């Protein structure tokens with residue numbers, strides 16, 4: 227099959243911008259493939275830690291990134307997707323704020339990012355792909371048919387994350403989440419390779435104050451304008 231004709235939609239943005247929720251819902255709604263690129267960096271950090279590789283060792287981290295045996299498996303009737311490393315389920319272990327922080331450290335290395343390029347491009351399959359991350363529209367799929375960049379104020383993103391974690395029984399303070407998110411944001415936006423930024427041809431949506439349904443309706447309209455719905 228000629229992959230040139232397979233539609234690609236990229237949804238980039240900082241943590242807590244709603245991109246994960248929107249991407250997963252659109253993936254379910256359209257039955258397109260879904261790339262959660264952040265999960266790859268989280269899995270790498272998790273695996274490095276369990277193998278005793280330090281987050282400062284670029285070359286061993288890049289080698290590990292090439293060798294990871296990863297599977298994403300849909301969970302029936304759930305918005306979530308099961309994550310497996312070497313046949314071991316690690317879905318919840320990689321979702322912590324701490325693992326997000328570690329992921330952003332390994333993600334700052336050029337060799338690590340390079341090692342994951344082909345793995346990410348391999349998600350492109352018919353009938354279409356929704357790619358969620360930081361550099362989907364700028365670096366991994368610059369040829370995407372539709373690029374969306376979701377933003378929101380730091381305060382609101384911290385609050386959304388706080389409510390999500392509270393719901394799932396994880397106890398953190400809003401203040402600590404706020405400072406963790408702000409540090410991670412700074413690292414992601416200021417790194418030399420593939421920093422978090424909108425592609426020049428991205429539609430930028432500031433979701434501050436918008437309920438998820440309102441964000442979804444903006445996103446659906448963009449899909450409709452491209453003839454994907």
Ligand code: C5P
Nearest residue numbers: 241263264265267329330333359360361
């Ligand atoms: O999106 P998520 O919070 O799971 O991403 C975790 C971390 O992985 C981000 O803070 C970022 O540093 C890194 N990441 C990245 N490029 C991507 C996706 C995630 O650098 N495309």
